[in-house]
Amino acid sequence: MKYRKKPVVVEAFQFDGDFNDRNGNYYVPEWAVKGLKREYFTFEDNGDLYIYTLEGKMLVSVGDYIIKGIQGEFYPCKPDIFESTYELLINE
Numbered sequence: 001m002k003y004r005k006k007p008v009v010v011e012a013f014q015f016d017g018d019f020n021d022r023n024g025n026y027y028v029p030e031w032a033v034k035g036l037k038r039e040y041f042t043f044e045d046n047g048d049l050y051i052y053t054l055e056g057k058m059l060v061s062v063g064d065y066i067i068k069g070i071q072g073e074f075y076p077c078k079p080d081i082f083e084s085t086y087e088l089l090i091n092e
Helices: 030-037 079-085
Strands: 011-014 041-043 049-053 056-060 065-068 074-077
Touching: 030 041, 030 065, 049 074, 056 074, 065 079, 074 079
Parallel strands: none
Antiparallel strands: 011 065, 041 049, 049 056, 065 074
């Protein structure tokens, strides 16, 4: 049997190493700020960002996309996989 992946709309942004601009203001989506405050995202002492996903704690590399899934879950995605899987619908 063959299957086609259902079209799904997700929210995402590309991680550039931080969530704040040089003035200390958040410039990531509000859902990412909430995820950080609720400790779904955590910056370790060495500056690495980790996301607590359904599969466990995952490292986010600079350049990875952080995705909010359709059930509110968070996970990182490598840029090449993201760009071959998703297309931009709207840039907010």
